[in-house]
Amino acid sequence: MIRLDFSKLDGLVPAIAQDWQTGEVLMVAFMNEESWRLTQETGIMHYWSRSRGKLWKKGESSGNLQEVKELRVDCDDDCVLARVRQIGDAACHTGYRSCFYRVAEGIGPGGAPVLRTDGRKVFDPREKYGEPR
Amino acid sequence: MIRLDFSKLDGLVPAIAQDWQTGEVLMVAFMNEESWRLTQETGIMHYWSRSRGKLWKKGESSGNLQEVKELRVDCDDDCVLARVRQIGDAACHTGYRSCFYRVAEGIGPGGAPVLRTDGRKVFDPREKYGEPR
Numbered sequence: 425m426i427r428l429d430f431s432k433l434d435g436l437v438p439a440i441a442q443d444w445q446t447g448e449v450l451m452v453a454f455m456n457e458e459s460w461r462l463t464q465e466t467g468i469m470h471y472w473s474r475s476r477g478k479l480w481k482k483g484e485s486s487g488n489l490q491e492v493k494e495l496r497v498d499c500d501d502d503c504v505l506a507r508v509r510q511i512g513d514a515a516c517h518t519g520y521r522s523c524f525y526r527v528a529e530g531i532g533p534g535g536a537p538v539l540r541t542d543g544r545k546v547f548d549p550r551e552k553y554g555e556p557r
Numbered sequence: 558m559i560r561l562d563f564s565k566l567d568g569l570v571p572a573i574a575q576d577w578q579t580g581e582v583l584m585v586a587f588m589n590e591e592s593w594r595l596t597q598e599t600g601i602m603h604y605w606s607r608s609r610g611k612l613w614k615k616g617e618s619s620g621n622l623q624e625v626k627e628l629r630v631d632c633d634d635d636c637v638l639a640r641v642r643q644i645g646d647a648a649c650h651t652g653y654r655s656c657f658y659r660v661a662e663g664i665g666p667g668g669a670p671v672l673r674t675d676g677r678k679v680f681d682p683r684e685k686y687g688e689p690r
Contacts, residue, residue, distance in 0.1 A: 426661045426672060432607060433566075438571045438585055440573060440582060440585065442580075442582060446580070447575075447579070447580025447581065448580065449573060449575060449582070449638050451631070452571055452573065452631065452636045452638075464661065474565060494660060494662075495660070495661040495662075496657040496658075496659060496660050496661070497657070497659055497661060497672065498584070498585065498656040498657050499649050499650070499651050499653070499656045499658070500656075503585045503656075503657075505582050505585075505657040516632050517632070518632050520632070523631040523632045523633075523636075524629040524630070524631050524636075524638040525629075525632070526629060526630055527627060527628070527629050528559045528597065528628040528629070528630060529627075529628075537559055537597065539559060539630065
């Protein structure tokens with residue numbers, strides 16, 4: 425296993441999932457040492473869920489797994505870039521293909537920039553998860 | 558200013574710099590609220606340097622600034638994706654265009670995967686910074 429530096433973030437490193445063909449950034453999450461090991465061993469992306477405080481096999485409940493095509497590490501050994509094939513076509517729990525479906529632009533009331541939605545919605549989370557998300 | 562959730566990581570959010578034309582992921586660093594504000598106001602990427610514990614205008618010493626072309630935020634408001642024009646053609650202090658110039662692959666002695674260098678070296682850091690990095 426490639427050794428990473430998990431010391432800077434209390435046992436975690438950021439991990440980026442990027443579409444292996446188009447280069448689109450799908451999501452960013454965190455890995456602990458166990459999820460990094462499982463990702464390498466299984467070829468399926470595993471993260472650490474900060475909100476749930478547990479190992480997170482991405483897509484375990486939704487079926488939208490991420491198949492690893494390539495794993496890269498950065499110059500400081502404290503970040504992972506994974507090129508993946510996104511099963512089910514959507515990475516985001518909102519139903520969008522990418523979690524980054526909002527662009528900061530324009531000026532709204534009060535002079536503040538506004539967020540414009542710019543992304544492809546693949547599924548309706550109410551249908552997929554059975555409740556509003 | 559778009560409000561982000563800085564509470565999950567002690568005042569920081571991860572920020573990805575991606576080449577605005579090719580989609581190549583150049584680097585990942587962190588932003589605090591001040592660097593996020595300055596990035597939006599100036600159109601130049603600002604981070605928070607964890608190692609130096611200070612605001613970090615990327616490229617301030619090397620000249621390799623990052624010009625913001627587009628800013629995106631993720632579904633949880635706790636991560637930034639910036640599409641940038643990389644001045645000087647290299648984002649990494651090692652002289653490579655991207656910090657992710659190593660691929661985890663193959664099996665080395667002891668059965669462990671090895672890192673293969675796969676990236677474009679743009680400058681020699683000894684010449685640029687005057688010392689080994």
